[in-house]
Amino acid sequence: MLNTLALIFIVIGLFFMVVGAIGLIRFPDFYTRVHATGKCDTLGEGMILFGLVLYEGMNLVAVKILLLVIFIFITSPTAVHAILNVAYTRGVEPWKKGDERR
């Protein structure tokens, strides 16, 4: 039962990871690429590691993985926002409809 639940979590997390990587390639602009990867990677990573917690059961390894999940849920959006803020400050123009892909 728990193994099946862990399998479902891992597959959904892999789906989010693949969708984030495809968005990083396919979107036309820097800001839309950040929109794709900053959320998809955080959620996909959290779901894969939570599936591993369900597979492992409650012991020290699961506690370490939960600490890693909490750490990445705080720090990954912070790092992405720092890069985005610097790019906006240095004058990277947003993409408008009709422009060519950059």
Place this chain on the structure above:
Amino acid sequence: MIDIFHASVIVLILTVFLCLYRVLAGPGWENRLIAVNTIGTKTIVVLVLIGFIYERPLFLDISIAYAMINFISTLAIAKYLGRGCIC
């Protein structure tokens, strides 16, 4: 369940190659930086899965240290590009 872990690692490494295209071809520093940050996040998951495949919990500590290094290096590069110095 071990086969699922192997398949997950293979899919994650394929997505790392997709991001590596953006690192090599992306115009400007900002696309390269966001792609490198994404590769770092995927590497953490790959390290945890390797620890589960070979049944060595030591890889968890390596992945926690790698997460901290990834976060701090990204913040340092962003701060350097924003202010001109790390201060």
